[in-house]
Amino acid sequence: xxxxxxxxxxxxxxxxxxxxxxxxxxxxxxxxxxxxxxxxxxxxxxxxxxxxxxxxxxxxxxxxxxxxxxxxxxxxxxxxxxxxxxxxxxxxxxxxxxxxxxxxxxxxxxxxxxxxxxxxxxxxxxxxxxxxxxxxxx
Amino acid sequence: xxxxxxxxxxxxxxxxxxxxxxxxxxxxxxxxxxxxxxxxxxxxxxxxxxxxxxxxxxxxxxxxxxxxxxxxxxxxxxxxxxxxxxxxxxxxxxxxxxxxxxxxxxxxxxxxxxxxxxxxxxxxxxxxxxxxxxxxxxxxxxxxxxxxxxxxxxxxxxxxxxxxxxxxxxxxxxxxxxxxxxxxxxxxxxxxxxxxxxxxxxxxxxxxxxxxxxxxxxxxxxxxxxxxxxxxxxxxxxxxxxxxxxxxxxxxxxxxxxxxxxxxxxxxxxxxxxxxxxxxxxxxxxxxxxxxxxxxxxxxxxxxxxxxxxxxxxxxxxxxxxxxxxxxxxxxxxxxxxxxxxxxxxxxxxxxxxxxxxxxxxxxxxxxxxxxxxxxxxxxxxxxxxxxxxxxxxxxxxxxxxxxxxxxxxxxxxxxxxxxxxxxxxxxxxxxxxxxxxxxxxxxxxxxxxxxxxxxxxxxxxxxxxxxxxxxxxxxxxxxxxxxxxxxxxxxxxxxxxxxxxxxxxxxxxxxxxxxxxxxxxxxxxxxxxxxxxxxxxxxxxxxxxxxxxxxxxxxxxxxxxxxxxxxxxxxxxxxxxxxxxxxxxxxxxxxxxxxxxxxxxxxxxxxxxxxxxxxxxxxxxxxxxxxxxxxxxxxxxxxxxxxxxxxxxxxxxxxxxxxxxxxxxxxxxxxxxxxxxxxxxxxxxxxxxxxxxxxxxxxxxxxxxxxxxxxxxxxxxxxxxxxxxxxxxxxxxxxxxxxxxxxxxxxxxxxxxxxxxxxxxxxxxxxxxxxxxxxxxxxxxxxxxxxxxxxxxxxxxxxxx
Numbered sequence: 001x002x003x004x005x006x007x008x009x010x011x012x013x014x015x016x017x018x019x020x021x022x023x024x025x026x027x028x029x030x031x032x033x034x035x036x037x038x039x040x041x042x043x044x045x046x047x048x049x050x051x052x053x054x055x056x057x058x059x060x061x062x063x064x065x066x067x068x069x070x071x072x073x074x075x076x077x078x079x080x081x082x083x084x085x086x087x088x089x090x091x092x093x094x095x096x097x098x099x100x101x102x103x104x105x106x107x108x109x110x111x112x113x114x115x116x117x118x119x120x121x122x123x124x125x126x127x128x129x130x131x132x133x134x135x136x137x138x
Numbered sequence: 139x140x141x142x143x144x145x146x147x148x149x150x151x152x153x154x155x156x157x158x159x160x161x162x163x164x165x166x167x168x169x170x171x172x173x174x175x176x177x178x179x180x181x182x183x184x185x186x187x188x189x190x191x192x193x194x195x196x197x198x199x200x201x202x203x204x205x206x207x208x209x210x211x212x213x214x215x216x217x218x219x220x221x222x223x224x225x226x227x228x229x230x231x232x233x234x235x236x237x238x239x240x241x242x243x244x245x246x247x248x249x250x251x252x253x254x255x256x257x258x259x260x261x262x263x264x265x266x267x268x269x270x271x272x273x274x275x276x277x278x279x280x281x282x283x284x285x286x287x288x289x290x291x292x293x294x295x296x297x298x299x300x301x302x303x304x305x306x307x308x309x310x311x312x313x314x315x316x317x318x319x320x321x322x323x324x325x326x327x328x329x330x331x332x333x334x335x336x337x338x339x340x341x342x343x344x345x346x347x348x349x350x351x352x353x354x355x356x357x358x359x360x361x362x363x364x365x366x367x368x369x370x371x372x373x374x375x376x377x378x379x380x381x382x383x384x385x386x387x388x389x390x391x392x393x394x395x396x397x398x399x400x401x402x403x404x405x406x407x408x409x410x411x412x413x414x415x416x417x418x419x420x421x422x423x424x425x426x427x428x429x430x431x432x433x434x435x436x437x438x439x440x441x442x443x444x445x446x447x448x449x450x451x452x453x454x455x456x457x458x459x460x461x462x463x464x465x466x467x468x469x470x471x472x473x474x475x476x477x478x479x480x481x482x483x484x485x486x487x488x489x490x491x492x493x494x495x496x497x498x499x500x501x502x503x504x505x506x507x508x509x510x511x512x513x514x515x516x517x518x519x520x521x522x523x524x525x526x527x528x529x530x531x532x533x534x535x536x537x538x539x540x541x542x543x544x545x546x547x548x549x550x551x552x553x554x555x556x557x558x559x560x561x562x563x564x565x566x567x568x569x570x571x572x573x574x575x576x577x578x579x580x581x582x583x584x585x586x587x588x589x590x591x592x593x594x595x596x597x598x599x600x601x602x603x604x605x606x607x608x609x610x611x612x613x614x615x616x617x618x619x620x621x622x623x624x625x626x627x628x629x630x631x632x633x634x635x636x637x638x639x640x641x642x643x644x645x646x647x648x649x650x651x652x653x654x655x656x657x658x659x660x661x662x663x664x665x666x667x668x669x670x671x672x673x674x675x676x677x678x679x680x681x682x683x684x685x686x687x688x689x690x691x692x693x694x695x696x697x698x699x700x701x702x703x704x705x706x707x708x709x710x711x712x713x714x715x716x717x718x719x720x721x722x723x724x725x726x727x728x729x730x731x732x733x734x735x736x737x738x739x740x741x742x743x744x745x746x747x748x749x750x751x752x753x754x755x756x757x758x759x760x761x762x763x764x765x766x767x768x769x770x771x772x773x774x775x776x777x778x779x780x781x782x783x784x785x786x787x788x789x790x791x792x793x794x795x796x797x798x799x800x801x802x803x804x805x806x807x808x809x810x811x812x813x814x815x816x817x818x819x820x821x822x823x824x825x826x827x828x829x830x831x832x833x834x835x836x837x838x839x840x841x842x843x844x845x846x847x848x849x850x851x852x853x854x855x856x857x858x859x860x861x862x863x864x865x866x867x868x869x870x871x872x873x874x875x876x877x878x879x880x881x882x883x884x885x886x887x888x889x890x891x892x893x894x895x896x897x898x899x900x901x902x903x904x905x906x907x908x909x910x911x912x913x914x915x916x917x918x919x920x921x922x923x924x925x926x927x928x929x930x931x932x933x934x935x936x937x938x939x940x
Contacts, residue, residue: 073914074914074918123917125918
């Protein structure tokens with residue numbers, strides 16, 4: 001079946017969804033969003049690719065083992081939480097600092113973002129593991 | 139640890155080495171290695187006689203669990219010394235006997251001696267312990283080692299049956315006794331028996347007094363095979379004969395006697411104790427001696443005879459407790475306690491020898507059935523002599539020691555008539571009457587035992603082996619016991635001052651001062667008293683009954699088997715097994731629906747009952763927020779979606795309707811200003827609907843597919859009730875808000891402390907990030923679980939294909 005329209009639209013839409021996902025993720029600390037919904041959105045973009053192309057093609061496009069992604073995400077979350085122990089403060093104490101960056105201006109750097117990255121990666125990983133596993137089974 | 143403690147644990151320690159001795163020294167019978175220990179212990183305990191004779195006691199303590207006030211306290215007084223001497227003395231003889239009885243090649247001797255040593259140590263522990271908890275520990279150890287010994291020939295079905303029965307009954311009693319001990323320790327605020335005895339008079343009015351009394355008595359009665367718990371003892375005769383001689387005549391069955399004797403000063407003030415101990419004892423005496431005459435198995439006769447003699451001792455202890463109700467000066471009931479202690483000793487001697495004799499007969503002829511035995515008198519003269527001495531002593535005939543204690547028993551029973559408390563002046567007449575009848579039967583079975591085995595004509599064709607006299611080694615132990623029977627019969631007073639007086643003093647703790655007056659009674663064993671005439675009556679009537687026994691023997695056959703306690707026990711076990719099985723079958727249906735009904739019904743019942751009991755029926759309307767048009771519309775939509783899910787005929791409709799419910803919830807989140815929740819809810823609802831559709835697509839083509847739901851009234855009622863109860867609780871709890879919410883803290887500090895403006899997200903990753911950490915773990919586990927289930931299923935299928 002020739003679904004050229006679908007493919008073309010996908011090519012345009014997936015970057016937009018991906019950007020939206022990243023926006024949701026980074027805005028999470030100040031506006032609605034965060035790791036969870038961001039991760040789901042990113043997974044959604046890849047699901048759209050899966051619908052339009054087949055699993056093998058998508059694997060070539062994005063050569064990531066999603067199970068590793070889950071592990072990496074958990075490491076991020078635990079690492080951030082346990083990192084605070086090095087500074088002699090309780091587990092999961094976050095730190096933040098305002099810095100002036102070129103282009104962006106006054107920006108807050110916050111370890112909570114690292115924690116949220118863990119959430120993000122885990123959510124992307126689990127969604128895609130589930131969907132791929134089910135999709136591959138007959 | 140003191141020497142006394144080493145003496146207590148020595149059997150356990152030797153038991154450790156028995157298997158090595160058995161495996162590595164095969165040429166020597168393992169029993170020879172065991173024998174020195176009980177002999178040494180016997181002579182060790184003899185040394186305590188000097189101390190005990192002075193009415194002094196020895197106490198040694200080793201802490202076990204000091205924080206819980208549990209210690210191994212060993213305590214030696216007259217009573218424990220008497221028992222210790224019996225245990226080690228008869229233990230030595232039994233070990234000697236077993237060396238000749240059990241064959242070195244055929245039997246698993248290491249099992250036998252390990253169990254026997256365990257038992258010996260446990261029994262010493264029971265009689266020497268001053269601490270209730272350690273007493274209980276050793277008590278259960280005797281039960282366990284007895285269980286092991288009864289089932290020594292574990293390949294026989296009857297052995298296993300007997301072992302299980304004795305285990306169930308004695309453990310039942312043991313556990314109840316533990317309850318009694320705990321009640322006792324609560325009353326006295328101590329575990330030490332000595333301390334309990336010291337202020338025992340204050341217990342009578344305690345609410346736990348009767349509870350402790352009943353529970354402890356149940357423990358003692360089950361162990362000592364009293365009515366109606368005697369049924370395990372005849373079945374325990376499947377054990378090897380040395381075991382029967384040791385455990386089931388001389389020692390273990392007297393553990394209950396020991397306990398009753400030991401705790402008499404505490405409970406004696408209660409009429410319940412006197413009636414229960416005395417009454418049960420006398421009933422057991424009568425009933426078991428009646429049943430003993432019908433047995434055809436020699437060990438069966440001895441088993442019932444043991445039960446009956448234990449009943450005798452028990453009844454004497456019950457009457458002896460009356461002594462606490464009278465002044466010491468004119469006290470006529472002390473003789474009962476003296477008789478109990480004396481008979482305890484005598485019974486151990488003659489019953490031990492009788493069991494050994496029966497074992498010899500079994501060993502040399504191959505049978506114990508009195509219908510096949512007879513005329514062994516000339517073949518086995520030594521065995522016959524010992525049996526005669528033992529039986530005559532058991533029957534209570536002069537000049538043997540059984541006569542003396544039976545005279546004292548009659549004296550005690552007659553003196554019951556002089557008591558004027560606890561309706562003993564009227565119902566007390568039962569005691570001498572039953573005692574006398576029981577003695578007649580005792581006389582009967584003692585003579586049957588002798589005549590059926592040794593008298594009559596010798597018929598070798600009925601026997602499995604050719605009968606001949608036993609080897610000297612086997613005869614040695616019963617000979618020593620028989621010698622003791624005679625010696626005590628002629629010179630009883632060698633015992634009185636050394637052993638019996640201190641024991642009586644220990645049983646009647648606190649009643650009199652050391653050395654006051656009991657000795658007179660022991661010396662006083664002669665004279666034309668009513669007791670002598672009772673004995674003469676027993677002999678006369680007994681002889682008549684014995685002569686005419688074949689004529690009225692049929693009475694026993696009239697006794698229906700269905701009414702026997704054994705039958706009752708078997709049926710009870712069967713009924714319990716079947717009953718619990720049927721119960722399980724009934725409610726554990728295996729259907730998840732049924733279990734859900736149980737769970738929901740329980741929820742409804744518990745919640746509604748607690749609502750009603752609390753009775754807080756205020757619903758505060760002032761706290762309700764105003765309801766807008768959007769909420770109403772969305773509520774209608776969500777209710778419509780839910781109803782569609784419920785009543786739709788096709789599953790597809792239900793899935794779609796469920797999706798609509800989910801999206802409406804997302805809309806509610808929007809309406810109630812929860813953007814994060816709304817976003818997540820939308821995406822998650824989409825994914826789950828997609829998964830539902832996937833499931834739907836793979837459903838098997840069933841016959842009734844698409845027919846819709848079937849209506850069940852119970853389910854409808856339960857679900858409505860759950861809804862009503864949960865809604866009610868929601869309304870009620872809304873009205874009940876005693877504290878301000880803590881959300882104000884988050885509102886104030888989200889930016890101040892966490893440098894964020896999205897409060898939800900800050901709570902998720904910062905204030906309460908710990909929860910999030912594990913929620914993503916949950917997600918990871920779920921994903922890996924799905925992966926595992928699908929992939930593993932596939933590999934399994936592939937394997938099958940190969």
